[in-house]
Amino acid sequence: MALNFKKTYKFAVKSALYITLFSTGVVGIISYFTSGLNYLVLLLYFVSIYLFSFFVIQYRVERFIYRRVKKIYDDVSLLDSTTLRSQPITTDMATLTKEVKKFATDKKLEIETLKIREEYRREFLGNVSHELKTPLFTVQGYLSTLLDGAMNDKTIRKKYLERAEKGVERLIYIVKDLDMITKLETGDLNLEYSDFNIVEVVQNVFELLEMRASKKNITLTFDTKYAKPIMVHADQEKIQQVVTNLVVNSIKYGKEGGTTEVSIEDLVKNKVIVRVTDNGEGIQKQHIPRLFERFYRVDKSGARSEGGSGLGLAIVKHIIEGHNERIYVESQHGVGSEFSFTLEKQ
Known part of the structure; x- marks a missing residue:
């Protein structure tokens, strides 16, 4: 069964192998033309260089990546402490890329949702203002006209008061519906x-x-x-x-x-x-x-x-x-x- 190495180990294994093969080849060629080729010494040299190269490369890569990955995690965790920091820090760049991409996608969706809600809020407030100000101005207009002297004319007084009453009824109707829909949206429906x-x-x-x-x-x-x-x-x-x-x-x-x-x-x-x-x-x-x-x-x-x-x-x-x-x-x-x-x- 094939061993499932971390990607950093695979990188270190291959890199150490390349370095070892190259250095062993160089040493072997030099030994061959100088003092003769000693296969046992060459084998020990190969193993020693390989192990040394592997551990140095693995250590350096781990520290190099870890420091930078940790900084990315720390920076991102300032924005959302529950998304990434709840998981152990990984040096697997594929995993890191996937998580950061998911984080960025989630934040983009969140921002778009907030924009839609903000637009809806502005439109809603504008509509509420429009619905309320029309009957309010109507009532105010008729009452102001009556106070300015039209009250003395019985025909005009009755007509304007009736129209003002309709404006008040419309306001009451809007407020009642607003109260009802608020209860409906908060789950206070109380169905019988x-x-x-x-x-x-x-x-x-x-x-x-x-x-x-x-x-x-x-x-x-x-x-x-x-x-x-x-x-x-x-x-x-x-x-x-x-x-x-x-x-x-x-x-x-x-x-x-x-x-x-x-x-x-x-x-x-x-x-x-x-x-x-x-x-x-x-x-x-x-x-x-x-x-x-x-x-x-x-x-x-x-x-x-x-x-x-x-x-x-x-x-x-x-x-x-x-x-x-x-x-x-x-x-x-x-x-x-x-x-x-x-x-x-x-």
Whole structure:
């Protein structure tokens, strides 16, 4: 069985052999032409030179490499004391190169992640600022106008106070959604599971949003008549909020005279999938991966004529994932969108 030497030993063995062969050859040639060739002396000379060369080379290489490798380890360990220094220092340059390369790759990924998070933080703060300042300035404007003398006109006073009230309601709506999504992200979901009829939940949402849909002449409908209840096991209140947010979203971006259709289908033996489909303006492909981010706006103009907190889809995602279920989105710009999620079937 072949001996498995360290790479530094292999280097010393070969180097010592080359030196020994060369020096022995030189000595042998000189001896041959001077005092005659003594093979025993030449053999002893060969062994002596070989051992001497091997140990000198091995010692020098070990010290030469060790000092520099240790310095590299010490320098790198200043950045991450748990990555390299937990392992014994090696003089194997291949191992060292592999570890340092891995360290550099990990740090590069960490830096890229931090850059993405920083960009997300800046965008999030900008979006929060935008969402809050619009109703705040609206309320401030109406109240300032009233204080400047418009209060004496009963008609203007009532109209401006009603508009200021709507601005305050919008602020409350945003703050409530922010509070909810903070709880969802910290795992404070507190799901209360029960068995309920998902068809009935969707029907309740339709009745709740019927007037809102009628303003744009949008029809809320099932894909078919569900004569029998479809029982699922989940938190009924949270799932109703999911359906509400998705239907509200379809109304908000739906076209005049369009439809919002809900279908409930068996997915696998113990799962159903609920689909909310509209024939509205649809979403461009580049926006789809970011739809569930807080305050992410497909329309960069920031128009908020339809209201809302900008947190609806983010809340939907957290609630569904809190149930250990999946949510999907398919959309074609100019054609419409379909949001769907799975639930455990009872």
